[in-house]
Amino acid sequence: MKKNIITAGLLSLIFISSLFSQLANQNTTLIAQKDDYGNGYSAVWGYAGPNGREYAILGCNTGTAFYDITDTSNVYLCDFVPGVNSGWREMKVFSSYAYVVSEGTNSRLQVIALQYLPDSVSLVSTYSYTGYTKTHTISQSGPYLYLQGGNNTLGGTDQGGITILDITNPTAPVKRGQWSNFYVHDARILNDTIYACNIYDPPGTISVISAANKDNLTNIASWVNNPNPFPHNCAIPNDRRFIYTTDETSSPPGKLKVWDKSNLNNVTLVTTWQPTGITNSIVHNVEIYNNIAVVAHYTAGIRILNITNPAAPVEIAWYDTYTQNNNNNFAGCWGVFMFPSSGKIIGSDMSGGLFVIRAGSQVTALNNNNHYIPNTFALKQNYPNPFNPSTTIEFNIPKASFVTLKIYDVLGKQVGILADEFKQAGSYRLNYDAGRLSSGIYYYTLTTSEGFTETRKMVLNK
Numbered sequence: 001m002k003k004n005i006i007t008a009g010l011l012s013l014i015f016i017s018s019l020f021s022q023l024a025n026q027n028t029t030l031i032a033q034k035d036d037y038g039n040g041y042s043a044v045w046g047y048a049g050p051n052g053r054e055y056a057i058l059g060c061n062t063g064t065a066f067y068d069i070t071d072t073s074n075v076y077l078c079d080f081v082p083g084v085n086s087g088w089r090e091m092k093v094f095s096s097y098a099y100v101v102s103e104g105t106n107s108r109l110q111v112i113a114l115q116y117l118p119d120s121v122s123l124v125s126t127y128s129y130t131g132y133t134k135t136h137t138i139s140q141s142g143p144y145l146y147l148q149g150g151n152n153t154l155g156g157t158d159q160g161g162i163t164i165l166d167i168t169n170p171t172a173p174v175k176r177g178q179w180s181n182f183y184v185h186d187a188r189i190l191n192d193t194i195y196a197c198n199i200y201d202p203p204g205t206i207s208v209i210s211a212a213n214k215d216n217l218t219n220i221a222s223w224v225n226n227p228n229p230f231p232h233n234c235a236i237p238n239d240r241r242f243i244y245t246t247d248e249t250s251s252p253p254g255k256l257k258v259w260d261k262s263n264l265n266n267v268t269l270v271t272t273w274q275p276t277g278i279t280n281s282i283v284h285n286v287e288i289y290n291n292i293a294v295v296a297h298y299t300a301g302i303r304i305l306n307i308t309n310p311a312a313p314v315e316i317a318w319y320d321t322y323t324q325n326n327n328n329n330f331a332g333c334w335g336v337f338m339f340p341s342s343g344k345i346i347g348s349d350m351s352g353g354l355f356v357i358r359a360g361s362q363v364t365a366l367n368n369n370n371h372y373i374p375n376t377f378a379l380k381q382n383y384p385n386p387f388n389p390s391t392t393i394e395f396n397i398p399k400a401s402f403v404t405l406k407i408y409d410v411l412g413k414q415v416g417i418l419a420d421e422f423k424q425a426g427s428y429r430l431n432y433d434a435g436r437l438s439s440g441i442y443y444y445t446l447t448t449s450e451g452f453t454e455t456r457k458m459v460l461n462k
Contacts, residue, residue, distance in 0.1 A: 017381040018221055023277055027360040028304070029315035032075035033342065034058075034067060035353035043090040044338040044348035046112055047098065048422035050402045050449060054339050055117055056346045057098055059089030059356045064100050064110070067357050068118045069344060079121045081112055090335075092140035095170045097124070099145055101135035108133060109147070111171055129175050131151060131155015132163070137233075141189035142418050142430060143168045144176075144214065148187055148196070153180040162187060162196060164214050166436075168416050180215040186233040188243075192431050193220070197231040204229015206245065208264055212390065214433055221264035228252055235288040237310035242270065243309075244293065247282040254282045255294060258311060270311050275300045275318065280327045289338045290424070291366040299325055299429035301331040302347040302355065304363055319357045321349040333385060340424040341400045343367050373425050374398050377452040382444065383434070386461035389435035393418065394448050399425050402449035407432065410441050418444075434460050 003439040023117035040061035047055045055078070056067040063082040069075045083089065084104030091100040093114070098121070100110040108128040112121050136149025145165040152160040161180035165173040184201035186205075194209040194217070204225040210218045225231040225245055241262045247254035255272040273280060281300035286293055292303040293313060301320035324331030336346045343364045347355045374396035382391045397403060403423045407416030415437060418430045434442070439462045445455040 018109055019387065022240055022282070025319050026276075027362065028302070028319040028321065028345075028357045031072045031284075031353060031356040031358055032069070033355050034065075034075065034077065036077055037062065037065060037080075037353070038388045039351050040087060041333040041334065041348050041350050041353050042086075042088050044337055044354065045091045045093060045098075045335070046339055046346060047117075048339060048341060048402070049094045049096070049114070049117060051340070052402075052422075052449075053118060054342060055114070056337075056345065056354055056356065057091050057329070057426075058094070059100075059102075061085055061087065061092065064089060064091065064098070064112070065354075066114075066117065066121050067354060069346065072356075072358070075356055078118050081110065081121060081123050085106060085109060088136065090135075090137050092138050092145065094140055094143065094167055095146070095419075097138070097167075097170045099167075100139060101138045101147065101150075103134050103136055103150055103181065106133045107135075109135070109138075109145075109165075109173065111173070113171075124171050127165075127173050133436050137186045139187050139189055141192075142169075143416065144189075144211075145173065146187055146189060146194065148184040152305070154179045157296055159183045159201075162194065162209070162216070162217065164211065166214065170417070176214040177211070177217045181219070182207065185231070188234045188236060190236055191429075195233055195234050196235070197245070199232060204231055204247075206231055206234065206243075206267075212431075212433075214435065221267075223259075223267040226269075230254065232283075233285050235286045235293065235418055236306055237288055237293075238290060239310060242310045243284050244288070246286050246295075248280055248282060248284060248330075250330065253280050253328045256283050257312070258287060260311070271313075272348065273305070273313050273315075275303050276315050278326045282328055282330065282334075283336050284319070285335065287336055288339065289340070289367055292338065292363060294338050296333040296334045296336045296347060298322070299327060299329055299334045301349075302336055302345060302357065302358055304345070305363075306366055308366065316358045317363055319347070319355065321347055321352055322353050338367065340367075340422055349395060356424075372427050374427055377448060377450070377454075379444075379446040379454040379456055382458045386459040387434070388460065388462050389437075390431055391458060392429055392431055393444060394429045396427050397423060397425055397448060397450075399424075399450065401452075404445075404447045405430065407434075408443045409447065415442070438462075
């Protein structure tokens with residue numbers, strides 16, 4: 001009897017240790033950790049300015065913190081913008097503005113100017129429209145924001161779908177189309193196609209939505225994210241054949257899933273992934289940068305995957321931001337972001353705040369391994385041309401640069417902006433929606449921080 005009790009005790013210890021075990025941090029180095037605003041952090045995002053400086057933007061219970069992380073020996077707080085108290089705060093950046101949302105009562109959309117960094121930031125406005133007071137998440141693609149969840153489409157209820165805001169004028173958003181078929185928790189936008197994660201209703205469905213017409217969103221396809229369908233967010237590798245989804249469930253612990261979406265009428269599950277040696281932690285968010293996927297995995301921390309073969313992700317590095325355990329709690333790492341130039345990775349931990357890490361040379365090499373690196377700067381002729389109302393503009397940059405792509409009328413007035421950000425070397429293709437402009441001749445100009453400037457003419461013929 002005594003022997004059985006001892007054996008049972010040992011088995012219990014082994015089981016408990018498996019929940020709390022953690023392999024040593026792999027192929028990563030901590031640059032800094034910042035915990036200036038107490039327990040209750042949420043999302044994180046990054047901003048690389050025209051002068052090459054890098055900033056981390058951290059969601060806190062009482063507002064948004066902005067950190068300069070350029071100098072690895074001196075990571076410091078630049079400024080803080082108060083907001084409505086909320087356990088969830090998320091942000092995206094376009095041009096030199098941050099757009100911050102939360103589910104706090106009457107939080108709406110904060111527009112924050114970043115031009116004055118590293119000295120300070122400035123709250124420009126708090127934007128709203130009839131019936132809209134809060135948002136669960138926010139996505140961005142070109143000069144458009146996508147509000148998801150909260151009451152963005154169904155004012156007065158918390159069953160919001162998606163609302164598009166046109167930020168051609170970054171300080172004056174204009175409400176465009178809406179999609180309210182289901183509650184949307186988060187979404188990824190690629191070439192005017194929205195991949196919406198309907199986490200609740202219907203249970204576990206991914207909706208594919210055309211946003212080619214920003215005033216009229218239309219359904220393309222959908223599939224159920226089985227098994228254990230509870231899609232939280234998603235990301236798309238460079239080859240665009242696959243899509244990664246994250247299931248935010250505690251029982252069973254949510255996994256990263258890899259889907260083959262080459263046939264949207266028959267999307268198939270390819271594989272699932274969990275961190276090395278850990279089966280209890282819950283996946284939260286995934287972001288993709290060339291051949292790297294960076295995953296926020298709650299109690300397992302920041303996880304870094306080689307996705308050179310996107311159908312078979314391989315973990316190559318990690319940093320545990322939450323060392324207490326690896327169980328299935330909704331605690332630990334919330335969000336991640338990787339800077340395109342330096343390769344620094346930032347993560348937000350719900351109790352630990354901001355983590356700034358650097359990954360090893362293998363990760364850096366994969367991040368820099370784009371599919372195509374052009375030899376020269378180039379701005380190509382838009383197509384089709386003439387066009388009505390949308391057209392595609394392509395450009396090449398042979399080295400990482402801060403890039404602006406702006407649209408002008410014949411009088412030289414700026415009427416549109418497609419890019420105003422730091423980009424890695426590569427070939428880019430952007431869609432331009434001129435549905436709200438009059439017929440006529442327009443010009444588009446590409447300018448880079450490497451001194452390249454080129455202008456081409458296009459014709460809108462309605």
